[in-house]
Each structure stands twice: as C-alpha cells, then as structure tokens.
Amino acid sequence: MTIFSETTRIKTYHVDKEGRLSTHQLFNFFQEAAYRHSVTGKFGQPDLAQSNLVWMLSRISLSVFGNAYLGEEIDVKTWIRSILGSLSERDFSILSNGKEIAKATSLWACLSKETFKPTHIPSQFVKRMPINSIRSHDIVTxxxxxxxxxxxxxxxxxxxxxxxxxxxxxxxxxxxxxxxxxxxxxxxxxxxxxxxxxxxxxxxxxxxxxxxxxxxxxxxxxxxxxxxxxxxxxxxxxxx
Structure with a gap:
C-alpha cells in the first residue's frame, strides 16, 4: 500500500470554541495515520518490538492552507517519502471536500528499545515499506x-x-x-x-x-x- 488513506468525521473533541478543527488535532490525525499505515504493512511498532526496536518521531513540519469544522469529513493520507539507514521520511496530507487544507513532512528514527540509539532499519521491514517519492511535498523539516x-x-x-x-x-x-x-x-x-x-x-x-x-x-x-x-x-x- 503506497498511499494509506482514511476518511474521518470531525467530532466535538476535535474542535476549538469556534467549532474549528484544533491545530494540535492535525498532529493526532498524522500520528494515527502513520500508525495504521505501518501496522497494516507490518512495519509498525508491534512488528519492530519483536526485534527490540522502536520508531521515534524526530521532526515534523506542517503547512496549513484552510480549515475544517465540526461534523465535516476529512481525508487523511500518508506515504513514505524515503528510507536511509536508521531514518525514514513520511509525508501527510489532509483534505476537506477534495481540497488540501494541510500537509506535513516528518522524519522518523529506528532506535534500539534498550539503548535508544539509532539502528539501521532491518531489511525485512524495509522490504515492506513502499516508497512514494513522486508524491513528495515541497517542504522539509x-x-x-x-x-x-x-x-x-x-x-x-x-x-x-x-x-x-x-x-x-x-x-x-x-x-x-x-x-x-x-x-x-x-x-x-x-x-x-x-x-x-x-x-x-x-x-x-x-x-x-x-x-x-x-x-x-x-x-x-x-x-x-x-x-x-x-x-x-x-x-x-x-x-x-
């Protein structure tokens, strides 16, 4: 699955006093999409844990273009941008009514669960991580x-x-x-x-x-x- 996508409805606990999607909730949607994409592809936290490894988010950069409001449906998309050694870049996009309202790029590190030191992503996981560099966002961390x-x-x-x-x-x-x-x-x-x-x-x-x-x-x-x-x-x- 090169691009993971899911649709969700904005609920009461996602919005601010104006009924507008709260900024920090964008990052919750990103985190959930990354988790679900990786678990579906069997390169997520539960899979790495079997090798005594863990994913750790190092950086993320977000650009916002529009808003979404209570009750509206949004599409959250994510894909892997690159893999190099212990690092992987992942991009995100959030759309409302087909229009992109936010996008982000992120940098993840594969760490030893015991020492928390960077560890090369094992080949068995790399093989399960489809790269989509063509869809890469024009932003960097x-x-x-x-x-x-x-x-x-x-x-x-x-x-x-x-x-x-x-x-x-x-x-x-x-x-x-x-x-x-x-x-x-x-x-x-x-x-x-x-x-x-x-x-x-x-x-x-x-x-x-x-x-x-x-x-x-x-x-x-x-x-x-x-x-x-x-x-x-x-x-x-x-x-x-």
Whole structure:
C-alpha cells in the first residue's frame, strides 16, 4: 500500500470554541495515520518490538492552507517519502471536500528499545515499506535552534493522560502544552517541531515561550535543563 488513506468525521473533541478543527488535532490525525499505515504493512511498532526496536518521531513540519469544522469529513493520507539507514521520511496530507487544507513532512528514527540509539532499519521491514517519492511535498523539516530569550515560562507535570503506549510522553502532548501556553489568536500558517529527548509520567517540565507579531517559538526543558522539545510557528497575514 503506497498511499494509506482514511476518511474521518470531525467530532466535538476535535474542535476549538469556534467549532474549528484544533491545530494540535492535525498532529493526532498524522500520528494515527502513520500508525495504521505501518501496522497494516507490518512495519509498525508491534512488528519492530519483536526485534527490540522502536520508531521515534524526530521532526515534523506542517503547512496549513484552510480549515475544517465540526461534523465535516476529512481525508487523511500518508506515504513514505524515503528510507536511509536508521531514518525514514513520511509525508501527510489532509483534505476537506477534495481540497488540501494541510500537509506535513516528518522524519522518523529506528532506535534500539534498550539503548535508544539509532539502528539501521532491518531489511525485512524495509522490504515492506513502499516508497512514494513522486508524491513528495515541497517542504522539509528543519533543526531548530535553542530559545535564547523567552517572555513566559510555565511549569508542567506530566500526567497519566499524556503518556502513550511506549510509556513516555506522547508527541502531540508536547505540541498541546506549547499551544496552550502561547494561547494563540492568530491563524497558524506553519509549524516546525523537533523532538529531542523523552519525558515520563510525573516529570516536571519547563515550558518556555516567546512571541512576536509574525511568529512564536517555544522550548520544553526537563529538570536537568536539557531541551526535550522545540517548536517554531509562523502566522498567516490573512484569514485562512
């Protein structure tokens, strides 16, 4: 299956106070589509676990072109863009009424479950991972620099609802923490995210944010002052 596609209806818990699909929910849809695609193709987390390996999302970059609202149906598509050593690029697209409203590209690493060090993706899994480079998006992920100045810093303790099936803080939980801290009123046009380290249940994190008229930046640190997450977002000049 070169391109995985599924249709879903936007539910009450997917939207903001305006009935519009929340930004962080886009990443939930991406994560679910990636999981279902990989499990269907037998190169997902359950399959890698048998070889004591795990997939880890390293970076993701999102571009937003439009909105979707409560009750509407959207199509979520994903495909593998490339495979190289321990890394794999994966693209996503979300359509509403046949029109693309968001797209993203992401970088995933295959890690040892014991050491969390990068490990070449075993050949038996590579053979099951169909590459579709022709459909590649014209966006790339970026390494984000450390936040040198910030206007706000919040403390956040990781809750049971933040923890995923791999027993660490879910990727989307970090994005939600930051967007909640920023309280954005602007229309998001682009978001770049770096996942740097893991955190776990009851860990106390520092969520630092900085915002200007054109963009916002954020960084999450653990109690050792090590950066575990970075985000940069830019705003649309006009309504999307």
């Amino acid at each position: 970026h390494r984000l620099s450390a936040l040198k100045e910030w206007g706000n810093s919040d403390r956040y303790q990781v809750k049971p609802s933040d923890v995923d099936m791999v027993n660490h803080t879910n990727n989307v939980a970090y994005i939600r923490m930051v967007l909640d801290a920023l309280r954005l009123e602007e229309n998001v046009q682009r978001i770049d995210v770096n996942f740097l380290r893991q955190s776990y249940l009851d860990d106390v994190l520092s969520v630092r944010t900085s915002k200007t008229m054109e963009l916002a930046k954020a960084e999450i640190l653990n109690e050792k002052d090590e950066a575990i997450f970075r985000l940069k977002t830019s705003f649309a000049l006009e309504d999307i």
